[in-house]
Amino acid sequence: MTDLSDLPPVRPGRRTLAAWPAVPLLAALALWVYAVRHTDVSRLDDFGLVTALHPGFWAGLVVLTAGFWFTVRDPRRSGGWPAAYVLGLLLMERATQAVLYPTPLYAWAWKHDGVVEHLLTAGGLQTADRIGDMAVYDQWPGFFAAQAALVRLLGVESAAVYMAWWPLVSSLMLLLPLLLIYRTFTEDRRLIWTAVWLFYVANWVGQDYFSPQSVAFVLHLGVLAVVLRRYGRSGEGPGRQGQAVWTAVVGVMVVTIVISHQLTPGMLVVSLLALCLVRRYRDWVPVVTTVVIFLAWCLTAALPFLSAALPDMIRSVGDVGGNVATGYGTTPTGTGAVATSWAARLLSGSVLLLAVAGVWRQRVLRHRAMPLLLVAAAPLLMVVASSYGSEMIFRVLMFMLPGVAFFAAAALLPEVRTLAAEAGAGARGTGATPSAPAAGRRPSLPARRGTRVGGPLLVLLAGTLAFVPSYSGKDRINYFPPQEVALVRQLFDRAAEGSTVVAANRNYPLAYASYGTIDHYWFLDDDRRHVDEIVRDPAATLARDMAGVERPGRAYFLLTQGQVANSEMNGQLTGAQLDRIRKSVAGSELFRLVAENSAGVVYELRREGGAE
Amino acid sequence: MTPQELVVRMLPPFGGWLALAALALPGGSPLRGAAVAVFLAAGPGAALVGLCGPALHVRSARGPVERRDPDFARRSDLLERLMLIVLLSTGAVMIVATVLIATHAFSGQRVLLALTLVTTIAAFCPRLRGASPPTPRTQKGSAP
Structure with missing residues (x-):
């Protein structure tokens, strides 16, 4: 079969080895536990957590990544093992800070805790004449209202009690729509899980903290997953049957996004519009639904903020240079800040280059997953529209990442071929392995397999290790x-x-x-x-x-x-x-x-x- | 309806009423936290997906072009169901809390009570059904 044709045949009678992936996984987790117990965060330097972490943490990450790569490539393993490795990655990536630091990170998370406290004290929404600029949060209150309810229902003093764990929670929530989107375009377990892995290691932008955008991003991907699977042109796709119920479901998710966050509805609209460029996915119902709900909110509850901010917003349209500029007070200074900032840039740049390589190399996949390519490119339009408080470039990167990670993963894996090409190759070849290269034209199979395994593994390792300075390199500021x-x-x-x-x-x-x-x-x-x-x-x-x-x-x-x-x-x-x-x-x-x-x-x- | 189906259908509202009962426990207690968190994360969504499930499955899903695993589509459908349960629950919590806070009627108990009532009503409602019997859930070769 095409996507999976390069895999070696399953050999029966080797069940005793079925559980070997547990060994590197457990070893990595044991190293992580040992490392966090022996890491002192009381004297952070300019490299943040990078220099404070016990070497066992880095060893654990290497073992975990290598174990993942060999497990995900093995057709004898069930799909549960890659999932277990990804959960291990999330634990090491997104829970380490919650375990190490006695207080929650990020001034922004503390700010959001302040907004929740304010809602609980005020008992209602307030306008700018009472609370000034902070009224913007009362005009997009969805996340904060839910957190206010949670604080009361858990019976805790404030959201600060649990908000350190929010990066893990929001990252776990992302897993569901992400998997569903990837599974719409391929059955290849390696491609799906490698893309998920790359997404998580490249998502260093840090919008997973206790914030409305963390939940809005999950819902954004949820809407895209539903639209990719259930919408399309009638007569070719699933038709109009049941569309009203699906639209109601999408509507609930869109309402939740719209009442919670300013930027995400815009990103969703451009993504859905981009999908309409593909004839098979052209369905205006999700776009119209999103636009109507977004406009309804903007013209009522959010009107005070928008009417005040509109002149600036109009000025920034088309000012690409200004929109990608990061502004005063955001220039990394000092060896640590500069080094970790470059690590983040290199990580993002490498994943983007890998994605370009994947698109260029995987001709069949490029055709099959064209909607994902469009969804990856669509957020770039927002760079033209707004600076979003000097953060637009980072937000655009985050919204591009699901599609980018898919094609970046494709660059690390063997070429996907069509059934016809596969059948042709099988007929011309020796017959033992359908995708085996003809002798004399390509290197021998073991040599090629070594390159296929070693090269991508090194890339995956570099990306996974680079995540740590990118994500935790500024912890001296954030802790x-x-x-x-x-x-x-x-x-x-x-x-x-x-x-x-x-x-x-x-x-x-x-x-x-x-x-x-x-x-x-x-x-x-x-x-x-x-x-x-x-x-x-x-x-x-x-x-x-x-x-x-x-x-x-x-x-x-x-x-x-x-x-x-x-x-x-x-x-x-x-x-x-x-x-x-x-x-x-x-x-x-x-x-x-x-x-x-x-x-x-x-x-x-x-x-x-x-x-x- | 089989006894098993009845149990599955009544589980979300039971979770809601259990969470309400758990509010009697001291603040910060793990049992109270678990009862509340589990219901808020899955209860309302599970009831709504249960209510709309048959109607949702009338519309077939797109899948990969070439398929070798007969269970792949079924597992994708299950994953989609799980995703909808979590996201609709999240949505329900955020929307209900926002409505109550916007109307100056907010309290934690009211949010939980409203969600439990919605969940209970959804569990007792007859299932929504589509206009035609379900077709195969994932179309083979439906992607370009």
Whole structure:
């Protein structure tokens, strides 16, 4: 048979070896457990988790990848083994941080925890005149409302209790639609599971954290899976029977996406439109359904945000250079930041090149999986449309990845042929192996098999290992030790309603706690000239900035290690400059120290002429 | 309906009522967490897929061009069912929670109660059926 024709024939009587894939899998997991028990994350350097990890972790990844590759290629193994290996990969990739760090990663995840807290406190949705820019979350509240319910139903204090595990949960959810999409185009188990593997190792972008987009992406792939399998032109595809029920199912998923996230519906629309380019998949019902639901939400619940943001959105249409620019404060600085950033670029670039090679080399597959190729290319259109807060290039990469990973996997596997070509090759060849090459024209079979196994294995290993610096290389920025959490909590516990917190940037835990009543000023977001002024005369300039706070509110200056790491590693102020600011504030009579620990300091601005 | 079918059909609403009962356990208790998480992740979706299942299968699915494994299409259909159970459950939780919060009627118990009621009604409803009897679920050679 075509897709699987190069596999050696199944040899009976070797059942005793049937369970051998368990050996590398269990060995890898044992190495992982040993490694996480012997990894110290209390002193992260600029390479993040990369240099902190015990060598056993890397050995485990190598064993796991090699075990996967030899298992997935073996036709005697059941499909359960590759699945077990992928689950092992997810555990090592997406659960390591949750096990190692005592507090959740990412300032953005903490921000989303703040939004959930706000919904629980407010008990309803609020507009910009009450909560300013943060009202955008109340206009796409689906994810946060569900999390608010979960917090109450689990009876826990906040989402911070479980959000460290969200990358594992969202990655596991992705597995179902991903498998279904791949199974629409091939029965070849090797291609399906290698594509899944490549997808996970190349998906370093980090949108799997506690966020609306993590769930919206799963639903996006779910809609595509359904459309690829169940929709198409009548007369050639499945016809119109049962379409109303399927459209209702798609409608529920689209509504969920639309009420949760701004960008994903746009990505879905361009993907569905791209599918309509293929005659057999041309069905306007899913596109129209998505557009109608999206517009209905945009013109009602989300209208306040959109009407305010529309001028900027219109300006960015067509500005490709501006849309792919990453902006001030996002330039990797220092050996660690630069190295891990290049690791991520090389990983993405390699997978994209592999995909191009797969498309070019696999003529039959290119034809059969044309819809997947279109779905992979469609998100590129969004680069023309918007910058999405300097993040568009990363989001586009993520949405392209399911299709890209499929063709990248195809580049690592033998060529897929049609039945007719296979029959022809069988007739011309020796007859022993249908796809065996004719003698004298190609290298001998064992030599070719060695290359086929060794080369792709090395590529797979390199990609799997490169994932770690790409995904965890900036953990010095993203990890907030318990002392930092305690310090910020102490600040918010004492801050009265109407207070303002001044900090270098927003990279600290609980930065958005009580955002309905406490204001913020992150001075590195301000105009560069004003930042220079703060650096020249820190205490006096900051005191002027903080002077406008009215009673009973107070003005606080907060500087933590997360802010310093973010500023240093992203090319803003250096650690020495921030330390100078801290010393200036500490030595000024305008401020008084209210809290301090190993992770940072909190100062309060003294009131002029008032008792303290 | 066989006793086995009845059990399968009543499992999702039972999960919902069990989760509601589990709220009596102390906050943060693993049993309470497990009962709630399992129902929210699968209960509403399982009931809705059960309700629509026969109608959904009227429409055949696309599959790979060339097939050697007779079970491949059946396993793909099962995978699709599992995916729909999880995604529809996720959707139901997010939509119900959003509606309640938008109407200032939000509480965790209300979200769970509403989902349990939806699940119970879906389990008791007669199954939706398509206009014609099911055709083979995956068309052979239907992809280009």
